Amino acid sequence: MTPDKLIIEFDRALRTVFASARSVRPVPGDTQPEAGLDADQRRHVVGLMRVNHCGEICAQALYQGQALTSRDPAVREALRGAADEETEHLAWTERRIAELGGRKSLLNPLWYAGSLTLGLVAGALGDKWNLGFLAETERQVEAHLDGHLLSLPEGDLRSRAIVDQMRLDEIQHAETAVRYGAAELPGAAKAAMKLMAKVMTGTAYRL
Secondary structure, three states: OOHHHHHHHHHHHHHHHHOOOOOOOOOOOOOOOOOOOOHHHHHHHHHHHHHHHHHHHHHHHHHHHHHHHOOOHHHHHHHHHHHHHHHHHHHHHHHHHHHOOOOOOOOHHHHHHHHHHHHHHHHHOOHHHHHHHHHHHHHHHHHHHHHHHHHOOOOOHHHHHHHHHHHHHHHHHHHHHHHOOOOOOOHHHHHHHHHHHHHHHHHHOOO
């Protein structure tokens, strides 16, 4: 990697972890009224949105690592496109956390570093496995967001709109990976990914 490219990637990492993300698309649910949440509900929604924000931090790092080690320019472009949409998810969840008076995960730098490493490894295995890792990640995120839609208060239309649009985007990312030739990951790999996700979500909900 050239020094210029190294600087660009380092800047990307710093912006993802420490800067406020920006969204090109309108924020889903922006026109909906604020729900009258009690203290426990508000705390729960903040925890869920913090988990989602943390997940998007991880997604940015994964895509960055995968794009850096991908051999196919078309695959790299697809990964960058997905990363752009994940940046919007970052902006939406960050804004919602702030609206509810919460804070982002204290461990975001750690999650980013770990996910970047996984992305580099996935990309080094070859593009079909790289894309397979992407597809499986998005499927697991989709299931995770389905659970959040069941858990969010019915009246919190602002949060629900954000999660619902994120879910639709993740489905599209998985379909894109399949179109580009994603391989089906072994069951053991899927189970390991679920275990890591469980640790991350359980920790980020509180920290």
